Amino acid sequence: MTPRTSATTENTAAGSTADAHAGEELVVEVGPVAHGGHCVARHEGRVIFVRHGIPGEKVRVRLTDAGDNAKFWRADVVDVLDASPDRVDHFWRAADSTRAWGHGHPPVGGAEFGHVSLDRQRRLKAEVLEEQLRRLGGTGQAPAGWSGAVEAVGEAADGGTGLGWRTRASFSVAPSGKLGMHAHRSTQVLPVREMPLATDAINALQLWDIDLQGIERVEVAAPANGSRPLVLLAPAEGTKPKRLAAVAAALPDDVSAAGFDPISGEVTRLRGRSWVQESAAGHDYRVTGAGFWQIHRDAPGTLVGAVTDFLHGGGFLHPGAVVADLYAGAGLFTAVLADAVGETGAVLSVEGAPGTSRDARKNLHAAPQVEIVQGRVERVLRQKPRNFDALVLDPPRAGAGKAVVRQLADAHPRAIAYVSCDPASFARDVSYFRDAGWELAGLRAFDIYPHTHHLETVALLTPLS
Template sequence: MSVQALDWTGRELDLELGAVGHGGFCVARHEGRVVFVRHGLPGERVRAAITEDRGGSFCRADAVEVLSASADRVVPPCPVAGPGGCGGCDFQHARLPAQRRLKAEVVAEQLRRLGGLTTTAEDVVVEELPGGADGLGWRTRLRLAVGRDGRTGLHVHRSSTVIPLADCPQAVPGTLDGVADRTWSPGAEVAAVLDSTGAQHVVELVPVADTDGRRPRRGTRPRTRPRVVRGSGRAAQRAGGRDWEVLATGFWQGHTGAADVYADVVREWSAAPAGGTAWDLYGGVGLFASVLGEQVGPDGTVVSVESSKLATADGAAALADLPQVRFVVGTVEAELAELPRPVDVVVLDPPRNGAGRAVVEAVAGAGPARVVYVACDPAALGRDVALLAAAGYELTGLRAFDAFPMTHHVECIALFTPAV
């Protein structure tokens, strides 16, 4: 029988777990195939139930019984964090220092495999962010799914099934108050936000059919109609030494301590000269543009490029006292050719799939003295490290942050300078 014809779904296997992989699983092997096993830890022996098998060289599984436990294993703080439960957390069964070691291993592996570097896990320190305790109570923004029964919850891993939740140990106390006490529109989403003043905002996002009747493309969110249920729908935030008012359903860092820390790192590494020019690409509401604007001063120029009209409007309002900062609505790829040159510093904060070849080559071609790259995915960072190296820039600084404790996600900020 060919490998492509195999389907092990439903089988249970005794497996020895190897290294952690990018995505919140450990890698095991059985009969010549790779098995991605969630809810296990490196070095453990587990009984794993195959949950997904599409043939080919790998399949997916959950560790349903631990036969030989790691010293780093603990009881998850959330009762629905295990196999078949909520897919929001990957590492609740590991001690917090172990979680950070696993994330360091993933960052290092992606920089080696995709970036062509010699980075080891010892070279990467995943730093704790201020706020929360023991990896809990850090999250100020959650987007919940609504099941067919109108109850809010989170999805099972790689499934449309909704696990009802009254509360979440990740959330800052008060974020989800009252959300589970009512019935919502089946198929909708509910955004719950606790802003910097402690005000709660709850917005129901009801799907709206496209006018042409077509379903949204795979991997994209459907169009929605927001309905503010609690609060104003406008969240007050404070970061980078200034106040912001942003759309509650728009982008803002989820970890209560992240925005300030990231702004501080960008401030240190960008070092934009007075009177200089800087680009803030994928700029959102302009958090990093505010830092750059203060550095270049009134005689300098900062251009922030962001595709969301709502985010740029919020940014322009927040930075009205910095006329040297200009907001451009558009995609980075479309606007790069029109940005002012020469440029001293470029800050990149791309989406999860990274900046990509066209953007990297255009940025490098402009010749900035520094490129500060904020990465929410280590694989995308690894790919762009290789592209930047090919364009003449080397990685000269790296900091990693545990911005999503209990999950596999890790945020990195990297500094690139021209290779000598």
Template sequence: MAQSRRRRPASRPASGGRRPAPPRPAEPGPVLELDVERIAHGGVAVAHHEGRVVFVADAIPGERVAAQVVDAGRERFWRAETVEVLRASPDRREHVWPEASVDRAPEHRVGGAEFGHIAMPRQRALKGEVLHDALARMGGVEVEVVVEPVDPAVAPGVDVEAGTRWRTRVRLHVAADGTVGPYAARSHTVVPVTSLPLAVAELEAIAPLGRTLEGAVAVDLIAPSDGDPQAVVRSPDDRRTARTAAPTVVERVGNRRFTVDRDGFWQVHRGAAATLTAAVQDLVDPDRFDPAAENHDLYGGVGLLAAAVGDRFGPSVRVTTVEADARATEHAGANLADWIGARAVTARVDRYLDELAAAPDDAGRGLRGATVVLDPPRSGAGRAVVDRLAALHPAQVVYVACDPVALARDVGLFRAHGYELEAVRAFDLFPNTHHVEAVARLAAIV
């Protein structure tokens, strides 16, 4: 999705895909032998020790591992790091990123590739299990979901079987002594590396690995689909003045060009934008679609998914994209210029929906009969937006989600308003991480 806001750790220009946990204890905790049971939301495995839940990093369900406790400060659960695999899963493989391997001390394992030790089919199966479990527990629906790999035809250069060479945006951090590298998992410790296997090849070629960059704080690597790769060195006082135009890049999706701020949001997988465009087009029910209705793309960014709807149903489609970031809205207006009925609005989605609800019935701004594409941040739409949106009675909602739990919670909220989950597809847009993208259709049941 082509939003300019920063929203997902695995999708922003960063190599460490997980939020840092509390600092590691000064003294190592005990080493436990654990039988790993399942994968939890967030990419860690679940085990039990003397009745207590233990969340274990770098393990696979079915394995027996020795794991060192790194956080025992909670009564209900502990956190631990695998230090030795005692009985390996048949799905364990050599880690695709040597610096993230279980063979290294946990404090020196890079983040952002927490599933890199798992064979690709099992990775996708585990992600499907997490999505299924979330929808059952929080959404109240039982649905089996097959997580689909990205079609190589829309992702040139990506190794689908290895899950590598897909990241078009990477952030490297710079330590106080100038060392360049990603963060260690669940920390702010910079780890020097010799390779970036998840990055597209052209970014690895320009990455300043092995160099010292004193005075810098980060390096952003960007490989737009239209244009040369860039390495942007960040300093502590790196601030753009209001009078300085933000640099932009151009991204291509099929025959379409999208302008986006270089520092703005764009999906990091080389084939993600094309994959999500096709998925949204597939899941919009044409029998419920009215091109003359007040169709919307909420959290619309630079207009990627509004364009998907326009391309699916023709240039006369009415569609409004709503995005809080003014720069993204400015780009959306230009990117959607092909459609006579397209407009781009800068507004917070909740406030925008409040304005729609307050409009007179004859103002022509209702959503009855409309199709709404909903692409919220990682935290999901939430109760306030779902309640407001459902009260406006759109015919169908196509929900694009990067977090299974947030999606499941919102599915439950929609169902309470009479909207049922009719279809869901999931895509492996973040191989070798725990993240998964889902696209769902909810429709009002009459």
């Protein structure tokens, strides 16, 4: 239900596990933004990744990861000595670093840019994307096909606040049995009594008033179309079914509930149904359990529009075309591609997760031009080689990787629409495509995760002529 994750520039050096200086405070000048939700500062030659600052500020920071042998340290801002004009009051007390540390504990994660004006947030994200493309993508400069802007999404619904957009939310449970969230890079769970980034439908569940003893993790999906929400309960080891049922019974009557195993993905219905019905681009989609779906209420329509604009505009998507949707999930792009190619065309839809692939079969059973295959993308493409007009590529946060990119290039499609939620993995994949003789012909970036460091990109890749 949340964005898919991967390693980033935040990786620590091997052997630097000791935190000899954790808890110490320093005064630093905040330098440029870096990928991962922090800015770069320096102290006595040491690089410090600082969260909750803005480039150009002078701040006092508290070291959170600071081993003597570490290549770099990490820190949170605890006091702002010289503020940026783009600094604003944080909208969420639990995520406000200066306030939280003033009460003796770290802030919760998930809103690390909440102290920055939305306009500056988007400029910072644009800087990160451009830097990743230059450094990892091998472009040497910003791509000609990009305006340089990260586009706002959902302003008509949120009034320009960047709040209330999450239709999915993940929570942990504090030792007291209260709903909580983790501090960044920490096992500490801090109780919460609101989630301002979530939709009203999620906050209206009042999960913080429920005794969650015996539950380790809670996942919530509240579709933007207003259909029935689903609460997934991951029990702690040793929790008995009777306790799980008691928690489910404490939920509002119009909410579905299911048990959930985060490792296997197995879902056990407790009440109502074990899936939600989502809507986007004129289609309805069944999404079971924690199956992947974009978490911003306006993201599905926005991304579908960007993908189809690129493919239609280049003449790659038309009646009779042969296309593929790779890492297809429940079929968001597949359904729209099927509409575009019609019954004279063909769509290959590939998804690795068995449960999500079953959802796709249900969602697309009435589209005879669609072939749904469950399996790894590289294996399926080897087994089903075709002359594709276009491919849609929407990989996990780790990206497609060199082997898959090489295989896609060898399939010789006329174009690839690449949807990415991570600038670093996207830039690396762009470099692999460049090595294979492809170019970045178009690029758009979207702020579908306001008040966080995340962004989404949609790119058009074409072979060099």
